[in-house]
Amino acid sequence: MTQDExxxxxxxxALEYVKPGTIVGVGTGSTASHFIDALATMKGQIEGTVSxxxxxxxxxxxxxIPVFDCNEVDSLDIYVDGADEINHQMQMIKGGGAALxxxxxxxxxxxxxxCIVDESKQVDVLGKFPLPVExxxxxxxxxARELVKLGGLPExxxxxxxxxxxxxxxxxxxxxxxxxxxxxxxNSIPGVVTVGLFANRGANVVLMGTAEGVKTIK
Numbered sequence: 597m598t599q600d601e602x603x604x605x606x607x608x609x610a611l612e613y614v615k616p617g618t619i620v621g622v623g624t625g626s627t628a629s630h631f632i633d634a635l636a637t638m639k640g641q642i643e644g645t646v647s648x649x650x651x652x653x654x655x656x657x658x659x660x661i662p663v664f665d666c667n668e669v670d671s672l673d674i675y676v677d678g679a680d681e682i683n684h685q686m687q688m689i690k691g692g693g694a695a696l697x698x699x700x701x702x703x704x705x706x707x708x709x710x711c712i713v714d715e716s717k718q719v720d721v722l723g724k725f726p727l728p729v730e731x732x733x734x735x736x737x738x739x740a741r742e743l744v745k746l747g748g749l750p751e752x753x754x755x756x757x758x759x760x761x762x763x764x765x766x767x768x769x770x771x772x773x774x775x776x777x778x779x780x781x782x783n784s785i786p787g788v789v790t791v792g793l794f795a796n797r798g799a800n801v802v803l804m805g806t807a808e809g810v811k812t813i814k
Contacts, residue, residue, distance in 0.1 A: 603805060620672065624649040624695040632652065635661065666702060677712070682717055692725070734787070
């Protein structure tokens with residue numbers, strides 16, 4: 597199976613976690629896009645969705661699936677999204693698509709976070725994938741200097757503005773042995789909106805696409 601076929605398999609496998617009459621949290625990226633395709637097959641059975649990016653919102657609306665503002669929703673039954681890296685503790689690096697802040701908010705609202713990935717995303721130690729950090733523009737240089745102090749090599753993601761109007765620093769050269777500690781440290785730097793470490797709030801269920809089929813990890 598190609599990587600895209602693995603992504604499609606997990607995107608459709610997540611459909612079995614969708615309960616009729618609920619509002620579904622929907623993530624961003626190529627794997628989440630397959631989940632949106634699957635979700636469209638039962639759009640009449642759900643109340644609607646909350647989306648983590650403008651791109652996902654546009655795709656959901658193109659299928660005629662209602663999209664609610666997050667402020668209109670007290671809680672979500674599930675949130676389905678991919679990851680750029682995931683370790684065996686179900687902690688993740690996310691933000692390759694620059695939607696990390698909205699993704700983290702929706703993950704916080706959801707009772708169950710279902711992470712859909714192909715097996716290439718699983719690692720023993722997080723950090724090979726550059727860690728995205730969303731930063732208020734005026735703080736970019738300051739935050740970069742602080743990230744260097746933590747052992748990282750931050751790189752400004754050129755020509756990218758987040759849906760929130762901010763910029764992204766991608767931090768290379770990290771071996772993240774204690775993801776929760778690093779998440780808290782980076783989030784405490786003034787000017788950081790959020791860091792793409794999902795360690796305090798990891799996944800509850802991982803659906804992993806493998807050559808042998810979709811593997812469920814809880």
